[in-house]
Amino acid sequence: MEVIDDQSRQRWILVAMGGVVGLILLDETVVGVALPTIRHDLGLSLVASHWVVNAYLLVFAGFAAAGGKLGDIVGHRVLFTVSVIIFGLASLACGFAQDGVWLIAARAVQGIGAAVIFPASMAMITIVFPPEGRGVALGIYGAIGTVFLALGPLVGGFFTEVISWRWIFWINPVIVVAIAVIVLIVWRDPAREGSEPKLDVTGLSTLVGGLTMLVFAIMQGPDWGWSSPAILIPLVGGITVLGYFVLLERRLEAPLVEVALFASASFTACNLVVFAAQFSKIAIIIFGALYLQHSIGMSPLVAGLALVVAVVGSPMTAAASGKFADRYGSRRPALGGLACAVASVLWIGMASPWDDYLVLVPALVIWGAAMPFCFMPPQRAIMNAVTLDEQGQAGGIVMTAQLLGGTIGMAVCSTIYLITQDYQAVFLATGGFLTVVLVIGYVAIERDTGSAR
Numbered sequence: 001m002e003v004i005d006d007q008s009r010q011r012w013i014l015v016a017m018g019g020v021v022g023l024i025l026l027d028e029t030v031v032g033v034a035l036p037t038i039r040h041d042l043g044l045s046l047v048a049s050h051w052v053v054n055a056y057l058l059v060f061a062g063f064a065a066a067g068g069k070l071g072d073i074v075g076h077r078v079l080f081t082v083s084v085i086i087f088g089l090a091s092l093a094c095g096f097a098q099d100g101v102w103l104i105a106a107r108a109v110q111g112i113g114a115a116v117i118f119p120a121s122m123a124m125i126t127i128v129f130p131p132e133g134r135g136v137a138l139g140i141y142g143a144i145g146t147v148f149l150a151l152g153p154l155v156g157g158f159f160t161e162v163i164s165w166r167w168i169f170w171i172n173p174v175i176v177v178a179i180a181v182i183v184l185i186v187w188r189d190p191a192r193e194g195s196e197p198k199l200d201v202t203g204l205s206t207l208v209g210g211l212t213m214l215v216f217a218i219m220q221g222p223d224w225g226w227s228s229p230a231i232l233i234p235l236v237g238g239i240t241v242l243g244y245f246v247l248l249e250r251r252l253e254a255p256l257v258e259v260a261l262f263a264s265a266s267f268t269a270c271n272l273v274v275f276a277a278q279f280s281k282i283a284i285i286i287f288g289a290l291y292l293q294h295s296i297g298m299s300p301l302v303a304g305l306a307l308v309v310a311v312v313g314s315p316m317t318a319a320a321s322g323k324f325a326d327r328y329g330s331r332r333p334a335l336g337g338l339a340c341a342v343a344s345v346l347w348i349g350m351a352s353p354w355d356d357y358l359v360l361v362p363a364l365v366i367w368g369a370a371m372p373f374c375f376m377p378p379q380r381a382i383m384n385a386v387t388l389d390e391q392g393q394a395g396g397i398v399m400t401a402q403l404l405g406g407t408i409g410m411a412v413c414s415t416i417y418l419i420t421q422d423y424q425a426v427f428l429a430t431g432g433f434l435t436v437v438l439v440i441g442y443v444a445i446e447r448d449t450g451s452a453r
Helices: 007-042 044-072 076-095 100-128 132-165 171-184 203-225 229-251 259-263 266-292 300-311 311-327 329-353 357-383 386-419 424-443
Strands: none
Touching: 007 044, 007 100, 007 132, 007 171, 007 266, 007 300, 007 386, 044 076, 044 100, 044 203, 044 266, 044 386, 076 100, 076 171, 076 229, 100 357, 100 386, 132 266, 132 311, 132 357, 171 266, 203 229, 203 386, 259 266, 266 300, 266 329, 266 357, 266 386, 266 424, 300 311, 300 357, 311 329, 311 386, 329 357, 357 386, 386 424
């Protein structure tokens, strides 16, 4: 497949893909600050308010692999444009929600659009940039996206307190229209090499069904009781269905997820690092926002301002993470970033009982600066490990890992808080999990060759 080398087209695609991934990241951080207000206005229970976040993440995670595969099958241009339109319309519906069911359902539809947008954006970047420049391109792509991430808490706090939480969703369609126009004008699907891949519908339904049952059981368990048949049946059923999914994918010639890729310990560990980083993002951004409002007594706007320090460093280090990976390989920057994240989250956990925001600031700043190193270098290693025709599939896998980190993180953190009623337990458990992943990564991630080696 010929790589598109027109520099103008590369720049426009980079801007568009960075903008759309920023929109997805914005929706991760913007909702956390608004969640207590949404819960009050719509009369939601604590668990139901958490589903406002996890309905989006769960559908996103379940369909991300399919989104990557669909891009490989039908081409990215039309599919990407349709998906951003779906995302924009679902955002409008979220803003008009009159009750919890409406809002949660609209968030799920948002997740379907995002499930195609996210892996497609990474695949489109890797298609238009040559291998030796992908680290820098992915770093810039991440930097553009993380500007939106950094603005999320502030935007969420401002709209929630000054205007209405509904505007956190209504700002999405404006960005969506601009991105769709850019893609329609400048993107051209490259010629396909080899046979056309097929979508594994059975695998997709099995994955989504298994994940839904498992996440439902984890989130509702503390509320309904772990011994309740309504929890035990989906818990056991979800684990069983996901086990069957793995066996099914191993037998198929054109699976939804290339399970054989996970035979590589390094490939698996890189995806686990991405999973863990997204898990920590839920703990810090979503539960951090709740902690600042419930324990320290901040308003939504002040909490949003307070959380800006946790994400403002990410745009500053995103491009550097790609350059480091291109120069030195993916192992060292990935493990270094994860080590910093471990130290930061444990710091926050140990200091949280003091209810003193200033004590948390250094840890929040370090955590935010470390996050790009936990995403970009592992993603570079994963994308460079597959052929050009498999970029959509690889993008789907790494995005599935990332989104699973979010949805499992939301479910686990929600469960820990419901059981303990203690935010410190949420932060310390997250720090402990990151520590385990750091050890696994140190053992398993291979030393790859950068340009300076």
